[in-house]
Amino acid sequence: MNDNENLEGGPVAVPDSTGAKVETAGAFDIRNFIGLLVALFGVILVLVGLFDYTDVEAAKTGGVNANLWAGIVMVVVGLLFAVWAKVEPIRMIVSENEEGAEEPRDIAGLD
């Protein structure tokens, strides 16, 4: 699938000669991405629930402040995603290819 097959599953020490290095997925880890959006939604809903809970809404939901509760749960879920990404970061091996190669660099999973 890629030229670095020999690196996959190998020991963490990656030979320097290939110019490969280990990176974590960082801010663009899909879990941070999901967590951020869900938490933002949650914050908006909590605010709506706190400041704009009217009789009309209460009649719709059967007397539950649904925005507030759903918002709180979403903030918590968002935070859990961020914590998960922090505790168990996804690591990948990035190696720069030679000038003029089709792809500038190869990226492969480490774990």
Add this chain to the structure above:
Amino acid sequence: MVDIRLDAQWIDYAIIALYFVFVLGVGWFAKRGVSNSIEFFLSGRSLPAWVTGLAFISANLGAVEIMGMSATGAQYGMPTMHYFWVGAIPAMLFLGVVMMPFYYGSKVRSVPEFMRMRFGTAAHLVNSISFAAAQLLIAGVNLYLLATIVNRLLGWPQWVGLIVAAAFVLFYISVGGLSAAIYNEVLQFFVIVAALLPLTLIGLHRVGGWSGLKEKVAGDGMLGAEQLHSWPGEQLSGFDSPILSVVGIVFGLGFVLSFGYWTTNFVEVQRAMASKSITAARMTPIIGAFPKMFIPFIVIIPGMIAGVLVSDMTEFKKMDFGGDAAGAAATGVSYNDALLLLMRDVMPNGLLGVAIAGLLAAFMAGMAANISAFNTVVSYDLYQQYVKKDAPDKHYIFVGRIATAAACVIAIFTALIAGQFSNLMDYLQTLFGFFNAPLFATFILGMFWKRMTPAAGWSGLASGTVAAVILWSLSTFGEVFVLPGQGLAFLSAATAFVVDIIVSVVVTQFTRPKPVHELKGLVYSETPKTDLVDPDEEGLPFFRRPVPMAGIGLALVIILNIVFA
């Protein structure tokens, strides 16, 4: 006419806008290749199994799942669960355990390509053309639902909604929304759960909890308590006899339709084919099966709640049930509206925005996935193979762009066909019966019977589809016989399957098989067993191994079937 406008406020639009900033933003970054980690996620290589597993089910969590299942839930109740617990889950487990090693091991890029390697170009051509046609028809379903939401939100007439929605999907694909498919699919999964879970809980609260729902459904004066038991599901299958109904559901819906859909559908199978090893590819549908098992609780249950809580829905159902077609049509609603009507009645502003964002996302991504699959098959499987072989890459990309734009336009017209059906599930199951059921028959026979010849491959496929279309037309237009519910779809699928098998077996007797050495990796008996598994799989813990996890999944789904029988 009922006013089905959703009362969205600025806060709802803000939430929808925020969602699209995220989705289009990742697409934009992805196209520029600015981040190693975006590239890592997009390449699909060695992604964590939960990511590919969720992407696998999310690619399917579009129109069919959300609107079709809630519509069917509103109409028939619990028997709808069969689509998941008899249909999808066993099929996904089967895909992971039995079929994935062949797909993965043969290194094909698409399902039609597997056809070409096993049966040669004739079968490949038949399969590619029918696949391309199916994608256009299903894209029409997604587009129709998108236009429906636009109509419910803004009140624009349907044809304006269709054109605007098609243009927006085209824009989404060209900005790069599709190149961020894995991100968006996984994200979409969580947004949809965030939308449908509160909807279900609030709905349940309004009808007096689980027991309140049971009481109201049992006393609705129509199908009554029958809607609370998944078996024997006579209303769903359209067969009067409970035994025939069970056979119809297990064989027609479960075996032929669902196995056909899940094991040959390129859009979903592609997610798994991108994995780093056979074990990872096999684990993808198996892991996806676990969340998938519980999705009916947030799509079918809201449909059932809408059936008893939303007065417009109840009124329509009464007329539809009483056979008053004109009266039912005059209400201006249909089963497809069940979820939207429930949202209108129970979702407060704020959560309403989340729900609309989730639905828009699902239908848009669904249509985009159909169109990109169409694009791949047209430009590589059809154009490159049969029209112009050795052009530079640029040329095929150009052809692909034209195919994409053309598909968006054609989808507007297929959307008009989809709009004719008061329950979209009927329509979709009919389509799957035409296209997927014969494909599954040919695949399964071809994988396990090395004698099967290339001529049998294409003729079986073609005659299966033709048989299903004839049977369906006889009932629909000729009115030779009538089957209510989805019995007709089950029956045409089963017919397609059986005709395909018979024709394949007969044709094989008179034609020449492929030489055995060309079948390695494509046919079970010609593939060394060691090629079908990873050598190091033995050493993995049980939760990372396909067969033990598939066993646990199967046990769980059997328990669910018993509990809600």
